Amino acid sequence: MSVAINGALEQGLLFALLALGVYLTFRILNFPDLTVDGSFALGGAIAAKMIIDGYSPFLATLIALIGGALAGIVTGLLTTKGKINGLLAGILTMIGLYSINLRIMEGRANLPLLREETIYTMLKDLNFPDLTIGGTTWITGVAILFLLFVVIIKLIIDWFLRTDLGLDLRATGDNSTMIRSFGANTDTTTIIGLALSNALVAVAGAMIAQYQGFADVGMGTGMIVIGLASVIVGEVLFGHMTIFRATIAVIGGSVVYRLVIALALRAGLQPSDMKLITALIVIIALVFPAVFKNVLKKTAKTAKEGK
Numbered sequence: 001m002s003v004a005i006n007g008a009l010e011q012g013l014l015f016a017l018l019a020l021g022v023y024l025t026f027r028i029l030n031f032p033d034l035t036v037d038g039s040f041a042l043g044g045a046i047a048a049k050m051i052i053d054g055y056s057p058f059l060a061t062l063i064a065l066i067g068g069a070l071a072g073i074v075t076g077l078l079t080t081k082g083k084i085n086g087l088l089a090g091i092l093t094m095i096g097l098y099s100i101n102l103r104i105m106e107g108r109a110n111l112p113l114l115r116e117e118t119i120y121t122m123l124k125d126l127n128f129p130d131l132t133i134g135g136t137t138w139i140t141g142v143a144i145l146f147l148l149f150v151v152i153i154k155l156i157i158d159w160f161l162r163t164d165l166g167l168d169l170r171a172t173g174d175n176s177t178m179i180r181s182f183g184a185n186t187d188t189t190t191i192i193g194l195a196l197s198n199a200l201v202a203v204a205g206a207m208i209a210q211y212q213g214f215a216d217v218g219m220g221t222g223m224i225v226i227g228l229a230s231v232i233v234g235e236v237l238f239g240h241m242t243i244f245r246a247t248i249a250v251i252g253g254s255v256v257y258r259l260v261i262a263l264a265l266r267a268g269l270q271p272s273d274m275k276l277i278t279a280l281i282v283i284i285a286l287v288f289p290a291v292f293k294n295v296l297k298k299t300a301k302t303a304k305e306g307k
Helices: 002-028 036-052 057-080 086-104 119-125 141-160 164-174 176-181 186-212 223-238 243-266 271-306
Strands: 110-112 131-133 136-139 214-216
Touching: 002 036, 002 136, 002 141, 002 164, 002 186, 002 223, 002 243, 036 057, 036 086, 036 110, 036 186, 036 214, 036 223, 057 086, 057 119, 057 186, 119 141, 119 186, 136 141, 141 243, 164 176, 164 186, 176 186, 186 214, 223 243, 223 271, 243 271
Parallel strands: none
Antiparallel strands: 110 214, 131 136
16 A cells, blocks of 8 residues: 555656646646647657667756747747637647657657666665655655655745746736736746746656656646646645645645545556546535535524524
């Protein structure tokens, strides 16, 4: 059981990068960006191909980040300069990235990394001490290192969103008309926001490819839903009143989502049921706050009438 939980924890922390990227567009920019499905696979494809070709896995992950940023810029240009609806712009970029990813992978649908040195294998070789209590390993050393990495990324995002550019980005999502009246270029902030978001998503794809030992051209399918599930679940469980708290909630939501998936699979559900599980998790997370609020109102009303 602890092995499954640790595996879910490690995956949850890596997918937290995806969730943070989705948070930037979905909550900060208020932009429905479907580029995510393509940029996630793009990150995995770039990292896998470069590692197989003998490049450092760190350099491969950095190039994956740049590739994801470029994908976000394309979507941004389509919607700001091309005046294409944001949802459609993301879909068009995602479709185009499928062919690009196949080109990067030289026409192969899958690139194995099992015999290659990756960031994951390098971290395992460090033998970082596990958190063990009563003879049971609760958190592996690799998971602790992943957590440190994700926390650093989280703190950088928190800092950025408090800079002048970050405030412009937040204002663009809140009220683009108002911020334009103050002389801000909302086209530029939109493009920057999409670039940052997809850069994070591509890094997540690169890390997941190295973690699971292969990159697949279809590995990005449904990633936007997983990212949204992590954001929504995190907000319901941990709140999102401030940026600092919201980014913590996103990371927590990603971990909780993976733990729920792991427990569901151990309970007897099949891997093919994962999309159904994801849909149910999102539905519950969306419906629960409203139901809970109504229950509180009825309880308060009943108590008031009783008096």
